[in-house]
Every structure is written in C-alpha cells, then in structure tokens.
Amino acid sequence: MTTHLITSLQQKLKQLDARGLRRRRRTTDSPCAPQVQVDGVTKLAFCSNDYLGLASHPLIIAALREGASRYGAGSGASHLISGHSRAHALLEERLAEFMAPDIEAVRTLTFCTGYMANLAILSALTDRDTDLFCEQLNHASLIDGARLSRASVQVYPHGAVDQLALMLAASRSPGKMVVTDSVFSMDGDLAPLAELLALCEQHDAWLLVDDAHGFGVLGRHGRGALEQAGIRSQRLIYMGTLGKAAGVGGAFVAAHESVIEWLLQRARPYIYSTATPPALAHALLTSIDLIGGAEGALRRTHLANLIGEFRSQLQLQHWHCLLSETPIQPVIIGSNDDTMAAATRLYEQGLWVGAIRPPTVPVGTGRLRITLSAAHSRAEVAQLVAALNALQA
Ligand SMILES: *Cc1c(COP(=O)(O)O)cnc(C)c1O
Numbered sequence: 338m339t340t341h342l343i344t345s346l347q348q349k350l351k352q353l354d355a356r357g358l359r360r361r362r363r364t365t366d367s368p369c370a371p372q373v374q375v376d377g378v379t380k381l382a383f384c385s386n387d388y389l390g391l392a393s394h395p396l397i398i399a400a401l402r403e404g405a406s407r408y409g410a411g412s413g414a415s416h417l418i419s420g421h422s423r424a425h426a427l428l429e430e431r432l433a434e435f436m437a438p439d440i441e442a443v444r445t446l447t448f449c450t451g452y453m454a455n456l457a458i459l460s461a462l463t464d465r466d467t468d469l470f471c472e473q474l475n476h477a478s479l480i481d482g483a484r485l486s487r488a489s490v491q492v493y494p495h496g497a498v499d500q501l502a503l504m505l506a507a508s509r510s511p512g513k514m515v516v517t518d519s520v521f522s523m524d525g526d527l528a529p530l531a532e533l534l535a536l537c538e539q540h541d542a543w544l545l546v547d548d549a550h551g552f553g554v555l556g557r558h559g560r561g562a563l564e565q566a567g568i569r570s571q572r573l574i575y576m577g578t579l580g581k582a583a584g585v586g587g588a589f590v591a592a593h594e595s596v597i598e599w600l601l602q603r604a605r606p607y608i609y610s611t612a613t614p615p616a617l618a619h620a621l622l623t624s625i626d627l628i629g630g631a632e633g634a635l636r637r638t639h640l641a642n643l644i645g646e647f648r649s650q651l652q653l654q655h656w657h658c659l660l661s662e663t664p665i666q667p668v669i670i671g672s673n674d675d676t677m678a679a680a681t682r683l684y685e686q687g688l689w690v691g692a693i694r695p696p697t698v699p700v701g702t703g704r705l706r707i708t709l710s711a712a713h714s715r716a717e718v719a720q721l722v723a724a725l726n727a728l729q730a
Contacts, residue, residue, distance in 0.1 A: 357673035358694060368393035369584075371713050375689060383707045383721055384691040388554045388664045389628065389636045390712025391584025397623050401585075404619025412612035417601075420612030424619040429589075431625050432577075436591040439563035441571045444594040446601060449613050451549050451578035451588035452478040456485055457604035458545060458574055458590060459516070463488040467512035470504055470542070472496075472528065474521045477697075479547055483516065495521075498532045505540040513542035519562030520550035523698050523706060525661030530566040537572055545574045550665060553582025559628040559637060583624045587613050636711035640664060643709045643718050650722045654729040664709040667693075668725065669702055676703030679728060686724055 339347075353359040367374040369392040373382045391397055404424060412420035425447060432445040448454035459482030463469060467488035471479065473495045483490045489510070493501040505513065515537055517528045530546065537544040548561040556564025561577060563569070571593045580586040590600060600607060627633050647666055651658065657669050670676045673694045680692035683705075691706040698704060709718065 357677060363689075371710065371717055373689070380684070380687055380689040381717055381720065382689040383709065383713075384689055385710065386550065386581035386708060387584055387712065388550075388582040388640065388708070388710050389559075389584065389633065390710050391553075391582065391624055391627060393712075394584060394624075394627065396627065397584055397620050400623040401616055401620040404616030405614075408615035408619065410616070411614050414612065415608060415610055416612045417608055422612070422615035422618065424615040424622075425612060428618040428621050428625075431622055432589050432591060435625055435629055436560060436563075436575065436577075439560060439569050440573050440575060440591055440593065441569065442593050442595075443591055444597040445589050445591045446597050446607065447579075447613070447618065448588045448590070448607060449610055450580070450586075451547070451576060452481075453606040453610065454576050454578075454588040454590050455479050455482040455547060457482075457600055457606040458576065459483055459486045459488075460606070461600050461604040462543065462574070462596065463512060463514060465489075466510055467514060468508045468510040470501055470513070470515045472517040474518065474524060475516060476518055476522055476547055476549065479516055479518070479545075488512075488514075496526075496529065498529055498536065501533070502536055505536060505542065508540070513537075513540060514545055515542055516545045517547065518550075519546050519548040520555070520663050520665065522550055522665065523667060523693055523704070524659050525550075525663045525665030525667055526659060527562070527565075527663070530562055531568050534566075534568050534570055534573070538570070543572050543574055544570070545576070547576045549576070549578040549581055549588075550663065552577035552579075553628045553633070554637065554640070554664060557634070559633045579621055579624070583621060583628065585617055585621050585624055587617060587621070640709060640711040643711075643713055643715065646715060647707075647709060647718050647722060650719065650726075652726045652729075656729060666707045666709065668705045668707060670705065671701055671703055673703050676705065680705060682728055683724055688721055688724055690721075 363375050365375050369385050369387050414420035429445045433443050437443050455478040463486040465487045469483050469488040469490045471492050551562035553559045555561050575591040578588045659667050676692050693706045694703045
C-alpha cells in the first residue's frame, strides 16, 4: 500500500510531465570541456559556465593532485573549529590581493558555494530594520537569502534605476541594501553598476553585487564586473563564484575588512558548515594566477572573438536573441514544448545546449541558454551557428 504522502507526490510529478516541466539529468563521463562524453556518446557542449575552459586545465588538475597529497581529502570540520587549512588562508590572501583595486580595505572569506555565500551575506548583514532593494531578475540564491533575512524586501524592475531611486528616497529604514546580479544569469546582460553605486552613495546603502558570471571573464585582468565598471567603494559587497570561470568550485566574498569579520562571527552558512577540501583551495591558487596572468588575458580575448562571431553569424527568423556581450547568449524560443523540441533536435545533431523553462525564466520565454567558452574553437562555434540557422529554416 502506497501512503497518501507518496501518491500525492506522484500526482504532482505527473503534472510536471503534463506541463513539459519535468527536468532530467544527463550523466557525463569526461571532464567539463567542449567535447564531452554524455550517456556514452560524444557531444559538443555549449551549456557549462566554464567560461575560460579552466575546469580541465592541466595545471589546475596537477595543483588539485598536489593539494590532495599535501592536505588530504577532506577538511574534517568547519572553519571555526579546525577545518581552516593553510590553503584556505592563502586563498583568502590571494583573492584579497587580487580584488584590492576594486574595494577599499578589502578582505575576503571563502564559502563552499555561491548559494551559501549569498545566504550568509543577506542573513548576517541585514535585520528587521533593513530595507532590501532587489533587482527583479536576481538569482534564486539571492531571493532565498532575502527570504532568510528578516529584512523587508522590495523588488525593482529589471534595469530600472529611476524606480530604484524613488524607492530608496522613500525608505525610512536605518539600514538599506541594494542587491543585484552583475551579469544576469539567464539573459546575459549587465547591471548598471556605476549608476547603482552612485545611488547607494547618495542614500547610504550597501551594494551587494553577485558576480557569479563576471569573475574571471569581465575586466582587463579578469577581476570581474567591478573592474569592468571602474568602480571602487567601501560599501561594495562582492560575491564571486569559483566553480564557473575559475573552473574549480566554491565562492568568496570580498568586502571591507569589518564586513568580513562580521560574516566570520555571525554568518550561519559559514559557521555551521564543513570547510571545503583544502585541495580545492590549493588548486584555486593556480586558477587565480591563470585568470590574472597572460594566459587569462589571451583566453578572454579569444572568448570575446567567439562571442562576436556567434552574434554576427546567427540569423534569427522566428526566434530572438537578447542583447548580451557576455558568454551567456540566450536564444528565446517561447513555449516549453518548442524550446524542448529545439534542444532535442540540436542534441540529435550532436550539440548539447541548455533548455531553460519556467520557473527559472518567465512563462512564455523558454530559451536555449547557449554559453560560450574560451575552450571552444571558432569551427565549433560555426558548427553551432549553422545548426541554429538551419533549424529555423
Ligand atoms: C551559479 C550562481 C550562484 C551560485 O553559485 P554556486 O557556487 O554555483 O552555488 C549565485 N549567483 C548566480 C548569479 C549564479 O549564477
């Protein structure tokens, strides 16, 4: 006899099927790279966030091995107990040195994931007396962090700086924080960070910037959205992820040293979770060196060329593209069924792209989320564009 609890879940899963919203995973047997073994077949992938192609970089893999021999497999405890290794300490210092041009009196703190870092910042730095001003298209982790905080939340429409200005002017709360993605993860466009910072200066508010898709990619040295926007401030709280362009895993917060010390004292997702394996932190030292060095610059130049070629060669008929200069190039198709059908046709031709449906994006804006990487060749991007052009004919 199946209990009512189980049958009601089974009914809900059937409803997902009926609406074309059931998600499934594909299993890979090779490193994250353009050519990937998926369920036993080789596909050309345009769906990872490995924007610089560092996830399979030989020097980072070697550093990971070396880190494991030096520090072992696991950290064994949370940072405040005994899990904070020399590798974590060196990574914090290296990241602070790297981000110093963008944030005054900078210090950094590493987290297991960007999701946890966002929960930590929002829950520890706000209280009932805070007004949070959240951009409409913010990532789920920022939305969940806002829920976890006891702050009062106001959402401003995508890119609407004028509306945000009115909301800030009307706020009577002693604490204010503006919260935004720098690169919107499903659209690929950029937040107007310089304008947002100017508003925050005017209204004495924090500016939390989630640069999950900018760190390593944007800016001449790869420091991300702050470098690209040319801004620097004490009121910036910067969250960068280390599992996307940095190719490994984890995340960090860079902010004024007092902000970091407060997170260390009070952020529950930091305090009550086991530190990442030190080998990851050790491997990330190599990753940051690559991002900030000559190789990173070359990879960013190649990536920018690929983005330009993709955009100039794509011929859109029934579908449309969003204005994005970043490696995230969404092609909007519309209905869930049409989006899935297009992704399936491409997959049959050996091309693996992400099909994104509600609730991740608004109803009726199902899309192929195409992501380009410095690991792609020009020929591979040309192959994708030819397939997309032919599919609409
Ligand atoms: C991926 C992502 C996160 C979460 O980072 P993880 O390290 O994957 O948990 C946070 N914000 C944005 C905008 C993201 O795209």
